[in-house]
Amino acid sequence: MPAGAEVDVVVIGGGATGAGVLRDLAMRGLSATLVERGDFASGTSGRYHGLLHSGARYVESDPISARHCIEENAVLRRIAPGTIEPTGGYFVATPDDPDDYLDRFPAACAKAGIETEPVPLDELFRAEPLLSREIRAAYRVPDAALEPWELVDGTLNSAREHGATAHRYRAVIGFERDADGSVAAVMTRDTRTGEEETIACRAVVSAAGAWAGQIAELAGARLTMSPGKGSMLIFNRRFSTAVINRLAPPGDGDILVPVHTVCILGTTDITGEDPDDAVVTEEEISALLADGERLVPGISGARVLRAYAGSRPLYDADEVSGAASHDESREISRAHHVIDHGARDGVGGLWSIVGGKLTTYRLMARDVTDAVAAALGNDAPCRTADEPLPEPAGHSPYWLGDRLAAIEAEGGGDADLVCECELVTRQRLADALDRRADSSLDDLRRTTRLGMGPCQGAFCMPRAAAMLDARRADGRLHPAAPDANVALRSFAAERLRGTRPIAWGDQLTELFLTAGIFRGTLGTDALPEHTGGDDAAS
Amino acid sequence: MPRADVVVIGAGLSGLACAAELAGSGASVFLAAKGMASTHWTHGGLDVAAPDGASTSRDGIARLAGSAGHPYARMSDHVADAVAAHRARLDGTAVAMVGDLDMPLAPIPTALGALRPAAILPMGQGAAVGPWEGQGLLLLGIGHFRDSWVDYAARNLTAGAWPGGPAEIRAVTADLPGLDARNNLNARTLAVLFDDPAWRARALAAMAAVVPPGAWRIGVPAVLGLEAHAEIHAHAQEVLGGAVFEMPSLPPSVPGVRLFDELRRRITAAGGRIQVGFDVVEVERDGRRVRAIHTEAASRTLRLAADTFVLATGGIAGEGIRAHRGRRLEERVFGLPVTAPNDSEWFSDDPMQPHPIESLGIDVDDHLRPIDPTGQPVLENVRVIGSSLAGMRYLEQRCGDGVAITSAHVVARSLAARSAAA
């Protein structure tokens, strides 16, 4: 096995937490590298409902989380405004929600430091005309919509500016340990080329989230995760201008988040599913829609684009803190926890950071970085809350009409649109490929929203595949990147996976139209497995 | 509204063909449709039958007719007549068809560089079938047009096997006048530009300038004009110095628009009426007979009474059949029983392969009347044609157009015979 780089710290996991840890380490002057087995933000961070929590959701069930959320909510608005749409949020009480909860809510919020304001119902319905008229009370809270891919992207870019490196499609396959049991190096494999590399290091932070148990096991440490599956539905349009939460203890179908052009109804919570096999079931969809009806009557008749599930990085509280265990994952603390495997399992130099929320990613990073830095003799202060992320993440807040206004300013029209639904221009895609020449179409989706609209890629997939192919022919594509045919097929399969559970109504029509275009006109059923060499094109 | 002999519901290929044939035979026909659809989405060729292993369309028909429940199982004798009638309708127009049922199914290149089997094509696509006889294939793309991918297509065609294919495959791209500055560029805007003789002359000159020396058949994006297509196609062959064929890409399908326009003109020229844009909202029944349908309107509905109603509203894609949550299927006009495959899974994992659900549709008797599960006609004066019919996987079997025109022909002929007898 060839010797690779040598760094102070290897960070495992390219979600928000890992990216945050990488940035924090780099800003404290430690050399660090991050490895992620898939694309950045493709796990739990990318399968997110898009809510920048105010914390009000957890004021009763998890006051520590609530406090963390409201503090970090303010921090993120400061350091990453470009990833946030300041929609505001409401907590609304439907007739099914308990009176006592409603009574206790304002005080509980105040105690957690969350500003709330009662909203007269007529004002609420003027602002949000689609909400159920059975709603009987509402409070305004400082919720917002958060774009996870931009956040992770911006955090990694910041880390890179401070000298860190990050590698995607690099899976951890093992650890080298010293005689005293401490980790000395991380063994990795490129999941696309199979190339292996060992990274020598002084410390390792596992920010693998729902997969942290598997990483710990590879290092000979012990960590039992209790991943909670959260399923969500994406609707084709917004039903509200602000985030809508049920004024009740967290349950299914109780948050509606407007994100970009869509809105997301979440979430179910099912304990103990394999994070790699999170399938959305018909029962979950029914439950989500039934509960969604209480917020927006008729929502179950509206067009759903996709169903997807994320895996919450919840840990077994019993094991970590000695607290009593619970059956329902929702009752397990969402607060994060730093685990020093040296102290606990005799695996020195390995820390796991588990639990927490996307909203609190920076705080989680700070806490684990504090522990690692101290162990490495670094006493530089944490500055991640002070320094904004580089643009565009650090730029002005997002608003819905952003892309359309930009295209209109250029004269309007669709000649340069690759993805028409989400207004992804040729230039935007080219820029994304310039930045990451090893991208698949699905990777491009995460940073550009390619294929995320109503047609789910029917029109943009072949166009974008042709762009990949042209770049490959020019030698501008990374050798590890999939060729255009492979990218096209896997992206189509990925899009289908999210559509299948909700394939009724307009979305089924869309699916048939897509099949007709692909197989009927373009003959994709007979497309060669790989696209050919460069000899054909002039 | 005066009473019509026949009301056809749906303006896809089957509805248009049926109305054209009926109007041509002297019947009074009213075609009512919610919108335009299938013609504008598809390649404009005539896929009659090309299941795996079929050598010709006729062979394909026989193979499909052998599988119980396939629409061809009850209509295979009429396909040849239907194709002849359809071709006769289009002869002498810009969408005249070439090829026939006995021609070997030839692999023709798609805009993405895959091969699909074809035999009967509109004149403008005919040169795609070869025989290549030592000629090369030149894919001539149009710069700035986002649905033209000739380099990618050429690499795919080179990568895949193509027995008896061209001696050489090359891709070139021409920049046509003014396209770099356009805000809007789709197949239709290009076709409109080609209709303009002055622009066309400059465009074809720019295309000719990129054609390398050699003996080529030249594949171009399917944008060679709408109104003046025949003239443009001839002009292009002359200027480019080789047989030219159009390669349809993403919708909108310009060949399909031409076909729609031609069939629409046929219908109105023969005295038929077409109203597009209004959904059927009410059905008046009298036992097992339909007395009238009502289409939506700005205020009161429009009542359309007729002796016979032809349902040509399509399947899922055309929204003739809607799927609701919980796999409830609904035929939208008459509420006819919908037959879906028994498979527990509606979809395959691979989006490029057939999904079991694709064979859903309405079961019919030999007169193409809708039947219930016991085989009894549900409505006696309703006929079902085109992709509303159950039992085919039209994409995989490449039989959708053949079933459309054959079912249209069978119905039109029997109704025309009846009104002649009356």
Next chain:
Amino acid sequence: MTFHDAAARDFPAFSTDACIKCNVCNTVCPVSRVTDEFPGPKYVGPQAQRFRGPGEGSDAPDHSVDLCSGCGICTRACPAGVLIAETNNRARAGIVEERGSSLRNRLISDTDLLIRLGTPVAPLANIGLKNRLARWFGEKTLGVHRRGPLAPFSRRTFRAWWKREKRPTALEAGSDPSRTVVYFHGCAVNGFEPDLGRDAVEILERNGLTVIVPPQECCGLPFISNGLYPRAREKARRNLESLAQYARAGYRIVGTSTSCTHALKAEYREMLDLADDDATAVADATWDICELLVDLHDRGELDTGFAPIAESIPYHPPCQLKSHGIGLPAMDLFALVPGLRAVDSDHDCCGAAGTYGLKAERWQIAQDVGAPLFAKVRAAKAAGASRAACDSETCRWQIEQSSGVPTVHPVSILAESYRRADEAASEPRRRLV
């Protein structure tokens, strides 16, 4: 209000949910056929709609939607039922609400005002309308194209004539709802084409219907088309106030302008959110005159004693008529006139689209949209047609001005046929003058 109420209220925009991006609309749009400035119905309609909504910058991030002429052809072509043109219209109203409207648009929308100003000085005003210098001045100062289709003012309004003739403006005792109709004449008949109004009344009376003309104003459609919804609502409310009592009592409201009647039938509810009982009653009671005559014919009540008119006439069914969803009633009526052969123009749109073709910056687009139609009409004239026919006034003016061929409403041809029949029977009825 439930989701469905809200959805119904804001229905055009909600219908965009059904878009499957198939591009059918882009193949039929007459405006994007002739200009690259308009991005086409899919882009400005269902696509842009997903990006509209309250935001930091603006609720209306786009402006190219203003190029939509509102012809509605896309809506009718859409296989998924998306109300594309209607969505565009609302988006335009949103832009107007946010950024205001030009003096020109406010003026050309206000036809009641124009008639009030123009009629008393009709001879002078008409000289102005024909004077190239005056029109040039109008274009430079106001932005009304010097060759935009404008009809000359009538010297006396239809309403003034009606009043002078002491004809009924309200129901008389013992009126029979099945034998009495309310005539909604619209601005065109009132200020510019009173002869058409008289033709219509002649025909209706000949077929046994008593015609009353109660107080009414411009239907408001020009305001709607220009995104000036509050002004349109004022007009609509006053019309509903006047007309609803008749509609509720079972009287039919008949119009000779397919544009005005479509406003009464559809736009009041779909665009202006006037979905109350009055609006519904009026919508349900409103008939296009040809639609009404065909209905009489279906019941065997139409006087079919038409005298021959041996002529082949090009007929252009206007976009607004097609949006009624009532087929082509004029064609059914023409078929009753011996010797008359009406030839459907088989062309999408004349380009005028109400006030669209008047605007200096839109005039050329409107001309290009209608060009093939004008050529067909000219060819028909060369082949012997004395005139063309079309049901909507601004379309008639556009066709007439751009082709040079006189263009009339279908009922004017029917009225002529009836008169000829009377003359042949040598018992001429008194022609309404």
